[in-house]
Amino acid sequence: MTRTSGGRLAAAIVVGLAVLPLSGCLYAQIPEHPDIIDFDPSPSAAPSDDPVDEPDGDAPSAMSFADGASLSASSYIQWGDGLMFDDNWKSVSPDDGNGHWTDGTVDGTCTAQFWQGFTSDVAVVAGDDSASSDAMIAQILGDATAAEITPLAATVQLGYQVSGNPGLDARQVVGANDGHDWMITTRAFTAAGAGVSVIVDCQGGDIDAVFAEVVEKNPILIAG
Numbered sequence: 001m002t003r004t005s006g007g008r009l010a011a012a013i014v015v016g017l018a019v020l021p022l023s024g025c026l027y028a029q030i031p032e033h034p035d036i037i038d039f040d041p042s043p044s045a046a047p048s049d050d051p052v053d054e055p056d057g058d059a060p061s062a063m064s065f066a067d068g069a070s071l072s073a074s075s076y077i078q079w080g081d082g083l084m085f086d087d088n089w090k091s092v093s094p095d096d097g098n099g100h101w102t103d104g105t106v107d108g109t110c111t112a113q114f115w116q117g118f119t120s121d122v123a124v125v126a127g128d129d130s131a132s133s134d135a136m137i138a139q140i141l142g143d144a145t146a147a148e149i150t151p152l153a154a155t156v157q158l159g160y161q162v163s164g165n166p167g168l169d170a171r172q173v174v175g176a177n178d179g180h181d182w183m184i185t186t187r188a189f190t191a192a193g194a195g196v197s198v199i200v201d202c203q204g205g206d207i208d209a210v211f212a213e214v215v216e217k218n219p220i221l222i223a224g
């Protein structure tokens with residue numbers, strides 16, 4: 001099952017930064033980051049039994065940044081919601097009608113703020129979807145440019161089409177402040193004029209394990 005699609009990135013910016021418990025300049029909290037981070041889910045993690053929408057049977061088996069050029073303006077892109085009926089997660093903020101919602105772990109240590117929608121308010125950057133994904137991060141942070149984000153961000157994998165398939169390239173920055181660890185992960189689909197993002201925030205929880213669970217149970221679904 002998936003949430004409502006639509007809205008603009010501005011909705012994610014306003015809500016996302018309002019919830020992040022960070023003080024001062026968020027951009028200044030981003031450490032230098034290696035170019036590539038390999039996603040290696042825990043061996044004990046099993047695919048979720050929660051229902052997700054069936055993917056487009058004609059879609060490629062993976063979606064690199066370069067593969068994004070094969071999409072059209074009519075492509076439909078959304079999160080597959082594997083946390084809705086997961087006993088280890090609860091709803092913190094329901095879908096606001098603009099493609100933004102937040103789920104949290106039942107122990108209250110971590111949240112995952114999801115967004116999906118149009119990127120018409122993001123300055124498209126020349127190149128593949130990696131550059132525009134960095135531009136999304138810059139706009140979420142509000143006080144950085146895509147050029148500043150690129151050397152600080154890493155390439156990671158989000159889930160793609162089905163649970164347990166980390167085959168979709170995305171960009172990520174990480175940081176920590178006031179006892180909180182956070183990760184901002186984005187993927188722009190420049191040809192489709194769309195994007196997705198997730199902000200994972202933990203206080204005392206294992207943020208790497210939580211992000212791995214988000215990837216495992218919430219694939220990006222692409223049709224058309």
